[in-house]
Amino acid sequence: MAGLTLSQASRALGKSKSTLNRAIKTGRLSATRNEDGTFSINPAELYRAFPEPSRNTLPERPKEPDRTTVPDDLGSRISLLQQLLEREREAVADLKEDRDRWRQQATSLLANQEAAPAAPPLVKRHRWWPF
Template sequence: MAYTLGEAAKASGKSKGTISKAIKSGRLSAVKQDTGAFRIEAAELHRVYPKTVDENQNRTPQTVFQTPENTPSVRELQARLEAAQERLADRDAVITDLREDRDRWRQQASALLADQRPVPQLVTEPALQPHQPVVQPPKGFWKRLFG
């Protein structure tokens, strides 16, 4: 049976990087395939890294559930729940207040912007008389310097 790098990591409980470093350093032998993936024999892997036992396979129903000594009381859980609900209600109130403030500020800003916006007017250039020369604006410093 041969593992890929990921399968070997799961079987040994190590990371893929650890397995890869062991291969590169020569501690663990593996065959590199044409695709670039490593094939690691199970015996070779478990020679270097012992096989880990899956904890979920060995659990009995008694160890899954908490014992009565470790179980929090119903009153304690209800108190925690009520405290959490109060915190959520407080946060909801703060969010509502912030939204109202935001809406008021938005209305004020819109009113100020509406008052300050200039009314667009049509700007007409004066008609040039045939005998008036066209005056060009003076050139800037860089235009005068470099033409």
């Protein structure tokens, strides 16, 4: 099957050529470069990277009273983000424990330093040159 040019692909999707070009450069969309420097894009690859607009909309859950509708995909994202948030909270708690231990150690070192006798004053040495 013949590939689509960048212009044909952008018209078919309703996206700009620069969006498709950026997707090719980032690796989201694979395309082959022709001898004249233009891209040839396989339509199957095009619709893999950019689903058709009719399939692009997410199915919504049935409406429940006193709740906002959340697409199914967003529900899984929310649960993933909640798990990540819980991990971050655990990491913060560990860091706070470490901070408290270091603070206690620093306080005890300062207390020991204050209790230790002061070092004898340094004797000022005379320099050879008077200036």
